[in-house]
Amino acid sequence: MSNAHAANKSVLWDWLTTVDHKKIGILYLVSGGFFFLVGGLEAVLIRIQLMNPEMTFLTGNLYNQVLTMHGTTMIFLAAMPIIFGFMNAVVPLQIGARDVAFPFVNSLGFWLFFFGGILLNLSWFLGGAPDAGWTAYAPLSTTSTGHGVDFYVLGLQIAGAGTLMGGINFLVTIINMRAPGMTFMRMPLFTWTAFVTSGLILFAFPALTIGLFLLMFERVFEANFFDANMGGNAIIWEHIFWIFGHPEVYILILPAFGIISEVVATFSRKRLFGYSAMVFATVLIGFLGFMVWAHHMFTVGLGPVANSIFAVATMAIAIPTGVKIFNWVFTMWGGKIRFTTANLFSVGFIPTFVMGGVTGVMLAVAPADYQYHDSYFVVAHFHYVIVGGLILGLFSGLYYWYPRMFGLMLNEALGKWNFWTFFIGFHLTFFPQHFLGLMGMPRRYFTYPEEFGLGSLNFISTIGAVFMTVGTIIFIINVVVTHAKGKKVSGDPWDGRTLEWAIPNPTPHYNFLQTPLVRGLDALWIEKMAGNKKMTPAEPVGDIHMPNNSVLPLFMSIGFFIAGFGFIYYSSAGAPALIAIIVGLGIGLACMFLRSWIDDHGHHLHKEDLLKEDKGVDA
Amino acid sequence: MDVGERLTDQNFPESPEKATLEGKNKFLGFWLFLGGETVLFATLFGTYLGLRNSFGKGPEASEIFQLPMVFAATIILLTSSLTSVYAVLALKENRVKQMRRWFFITLLLGLSFLGLEIYEFVEYVHEGHTFTSGAFGSAFYTLVGFHGGHVLFGCLWITALLVRNSGRGLTLYNAPKYYLFALYWHFVDVVWVFIFTVVYLMGKVG
Numbered sequence: 103m104s105n106a107h108a109a110n111k112s113v114l115w116d117w118l119t120t121v122d123h124k125k126i127g128i129l130y131l132v133s134g135g136f137f138f139l140v141g142g143l144e145a146v147l148i149r150i151q152l153m154n155p156e157m158t159f160l161t162g163n164l165y166n167q168v169l170t171m172h173g174t175t176m177i178f179l180a181a182m183p184i185i186f187g188f189m190n191a192v193v194p195l196q197i198g199a200r201d202v203a204f205p206f207v208n209s210l211g212f213w214l215f216f217f218g219g220i221l222l223n224l225s226w227f228l229g230g231a232p233d234a235g236w237t238a239y240a241p242l243s244t245t246s247t248g249h250g251v252d253f254y255v256l257g258l259q260i261a262g263a264g265t266l267m268g269g270i271n272f273l274v275t276i277i278n279m280r281a282p283g284m285t286f287m288r289m290p291l292f293t294w295t296a297f298v299t300s301g302l303i304l305f306a307f308p309a310l311t312i313g314l315f316l317l318m319f320e321r322v323f324e325a326n327f328f329d330a331n332m333g334g335n336a337i338i339w340e341h342i343f344w345i346f347g348h349p350e351v352y353i354l355i356l357p358a359f360g361i362i363s364e365v366v367a368t369f370s371r372k373r374l375f376g377y378s379a380m381v382f383a384t385v386l387i388g389f390l391g392f393m394v395w396a397h398h399m400f401t402v403g404l405g406p407v408a409n410s411i412f413a414v415a416t417m418a419i420a421i422p423t424g425v426k427i428f429n430w431v432f433t434m435w436g437g438k439i440r441f442t443t444a445n446l447f448s449v450g451f452i453p454t455f456v457m458g459g460v461t462g463v464m465l466a467v468a469p470a471d472y473q474y475h476d477s478y479f480v481v482a483h484f485h486y487v488i489v490g491g492l493i494l495g496l497f498s499g500l501y502y503w504y505p506r507m508f509g510l511m512l513n514e515a516l517g518k519w520n521f522w523t524f525f526i527g528f529h530l531t532f533f534p535q536h537f538l539g540l541m542g543m544p545r546r547y548f549t550y551p552e553e554f555g556l557g558s559l560n561f562i563s564t565i566g567a568v569f570m571t572v573g574t575i576i577f578i579i580n581v582v583v584t585h586a587k588g589k590k591v592s593g594d595p596w597d598g599r600t601l602e603w604a605i606p607n608p609t610p611h612y613n614f615l616q617t618p619l620v621r622g623l624d625a626l627w628i629e630k631m632a633g634n635k636k637m638t639p640a641e642p643v644g645d646i647h648m649p650n651n652s653v654l655p656l657f658m659s660i661g662f663f664i665a666g667f668g669f670i671y672y673s674s675a676g677a678p679a680l681i682a683i684i685v686g687l688g689i690g691l692a693c694m695f696l697r698s699w700i701d702d703h704g705h706h707l708h709k710e711d712l713l714k715e716d717k718g719v720d721a
Numbered sequence: 722m723d724v725g726e727r728l729t730d731q732n733f734p735e736s737p738e739k740a741t742l743e744g745k746n747k748f749l750g751f752w753l754f755l756g757g758e759t760v761l762f763a764t765l766f767g768t769y770l771g772l773r774n775s776f777g778k779g780p781e782a783s784e785i786f787q788l789p790m791v792f793a794a795t796i797i798l799l800t801s802s803l804t805s806v807y808a809v810l811a812l813k814e815n816r817v818k819q820m821r822r823w824f825f826i827t828l829l830l831g832l833s834f835l836g837l838e839i840y841e842f843v844e845y846v847h848e849g850h851t852f853t854s855g856a857f858g859s860a861f862y863t864l865v866g867f868h869g870g871h872v873l874f875g876c877l878w879i880t881a882l883l884v885r886n887s888g889r890g891l892t893l894y895n896a897p898k899y900y901l902f903a904l905y906w907h908f909v910d911v912v913w914v915f916i917f918t919v920v921y922l923m924g925k926v927g
């Protein structure tokens with residue numbers, strides 16, 4: 103019955119109202135991918151400006167805008183959503199669930215992120231983008247003229263709310279929705295990292311929420327939190343931002359650790375080495391991640407005691423991180439390694455990330471940081487961990503889970519070109535930046551004089567960026583070619599070990615016809631070793647309860663989007679802006695109210711239909 | 722049994738708010754949400770503590786705070802926590818009428834708290850303590866206002882719940898909704914206890 107009434111409506115309507123975690127995963131991936139291209143374009147513009155000394159391609163304020171939008175877009179609109187894309191696509195399958203705990207909230211989280219991202223980027227066409235850096239330090243951000251920073255505040259506020267909901271959703275999903283036998287210590291590592299990342303989101307994002315509110319109040323309603331003339335204190339912003347900001351970098355990197363752990367184990371045909379140590383290290387990193395924020399503020403003048411404590415705490419994180427590196431290497435040791443593209447990205451990740459970790463520990467030496475701080479050395483460090491770590495991990499995950507998400511296998515030959523151009527390009531871009539930093543090149547400056555001798559390394563760096571661009575273009579070509587050919591693959595193309603490979607292709611709407619019984623770590627592999635073709639079911643075939651689609655999340659997000667505009671223009675437009683605020687918030691609240699008012703019990707898929715359908719798709 | 726079906730005394734489960742998977746999910750999700758809210762308020766408190774003696778152009782905290790009125794507001798809000806406890810006790814025993822009555826009293830108390838708070842703010846503004854009079858003013862109104870906003874939201878929430886479910890009994894679908902409201906209300910109360918201490922008592926002492 104449900105399928106019949108779903109088919110009546112258009113495909114577009116289905117995507118706009120979907121609450122299916124698989125589709126939401128794709129929505130996240132595609133929109134995150136789009137913003138990745140936007141952020142990438144901005145990066146290329148930056149590199150063109152810095153290619154030679156005293157270039158005039160992109161100067162002054164415009165450079166500041168491009169720089170700010172590059173960082174903000176990459177972190178909040180590219181990396182975070184792509185991670186959420188994988189979490190959506192994979193976590194419910196890995197734990198043997200039929201959906202996430204709150205499908206409605208899941209859809210709301212996506213649409214909030216999406217409209218937040220659009221709002222932020224509209225600033226380009228509406229008088230100029232934010233220009234105070236992705237960290238938006240006060241008083242630079244509070245005194246920045248125009249509405250750029252207002253777009254930053256409202257865009258991130260809306261997108262951030264979506265992220266927070268996503269975090270809670272995945273925590274509950276992982277705690278409550280695991281299949282029988284899937285104990286915590288049998289969860290695949292990607293699910294573990296998704297779990298810890300969600301916990302970090304829960305405790306870190308509210309700090310950002312407040313920070314953004316304060317900044318908004320300061321800019322729009324003339325509050326005085328950060329204005330020293332009125333007794334305010336600009337350092338408060340730095341604390342709040344980094345109390346959120348440092349956990350944020352672990353929010354980003356932990357899922358990449360998870361992906362690497364899955365890929366390395368699968369393509370070494372071995373169980374992950376030191377699974378429990380990996381879990382422990384993940385949790386420990388998550389915990390320590392909250393104790394180190396002031397390492398971004400060594401030069402602020404917090405005093406030697408505070409600096410020492412934060413320095414030691416920061417260095418301590420290198421220990422669980424090191425544990426992980428060794429475990430990946432030992433997983434490969436003696437394994438039957440297959441260098442598929444997914445595995446190439448994972449293997450490339452390991453040494454690259456180590457380099458980023460080493461510079462991290464160097465930066466953690468507080469006295470030395472007085473030299474490195476705000477120089478290109480820091481830029482090199484965080485790109486090694488974010489691009490060399492996170493982005494390589496995401497590419498690895500893409501090649502690995504593409505068959506699961508789209509039923510198609512990305513082309514391996516193009517994939518290898520993708521890897522090598524991107525990987526070489528990456529090191530070419532960012533390795534020289536360490537030395538530029540040590541030579542004294544400050545970050546965020548739009549140019550440098552000829553006599554400083556920074557020209558040749560900068561030039562090399564820009565050439566590297568060209569390679570990375572080529573790599574990205576090859577990836578896009580790969581996607582196009584793959585979908586043009588459209589050759590379906592089986593449900594388990596890699597000889598997988600975990601539950602997401604135990605289902606047919608394409609993944610049925612309800613994921614598992616029968617909830618599987620999990621008998622250990624690498625649940626599918628255990629069955630394979632026992633000679634079973636399928637997972638042992640934990641229940642007989644029966645009716646399946648599924649959530650209903652809803653358009654409310656979309657409308658609610660549009661409401662907040664409109665209100666966002668109102669707040670942005672409130673200080674200059676007055677009454678019309680106020681109307682936008684009232685109308686927007688009204689729509690948002692009305693949707694919430696409707697959600698509460700209309701009873702929504704979901705629907706059932708009936709046993710007979712399920713059995714018929716199951717015959718059709720065959721594994 | 723259907724989740725929308727009215728519960729009878731015979732089939733009434735021990736914890737109707739957690740009897741279904743949806744209920745369990747909501748219950749856990751809401752606790753986690755309150756964890757996030759804790760960080761939210763902690764950040765506001767931190768900011769307030771950093772700025773509480775930076776009065777700028779406004780008057781000092783000890784000059785303007787009227788403890789008797791704030792004390793009355795505190796008592797009102799604490800009492801409303803108690804009434805919501807009674808409501809939940811009734812919920813657990815399927816006494817719908819009593820439950821709804823207690824929630825209604827909770828709502829009235831919440832509204833009177835809000836009334837007092839608005840009155841208080843108006844007084845302060847007359848005395849020159851405003852949102853823009855200095856860092857202290859900004860931090861004060863933001864922290865206390867955020868809390869007030871939470872009370873307001875809670876009032877709207879319970880109103881919607883009471884109206885929607887008027888004439889309906891308890892079901893496995895609406896029991897978690899009532900229960901979560903009570904949790905939320907307690908949280909808002911606990912935050913107030915901290916505000917009372919950190920903002921008003923400490924402010925009076927200087």
Ligand code: HEM
Binds near residue numbers: 474
């Ligand atoms: C061994 C682990 C790590 C250590 C010891 C470490 C240490 C540091 C330190 C001390 C700084 C401040 C430098 C300064 O501004 O003077 C820094 C900056 C930064 N780190 Fe890390 N880090 C580590 C891992 C990571 C990871 C995993 C990520 C992200 C995935 C990351 C992302 C960043 C970013 C984005 C910045 C620059 C922020 C800015 O000022 O714009 N770091 N790191």
Ligand SMILES: [Cu+2]
Binds near residue numbers: 347
């Ligand atoms: Cu950090």
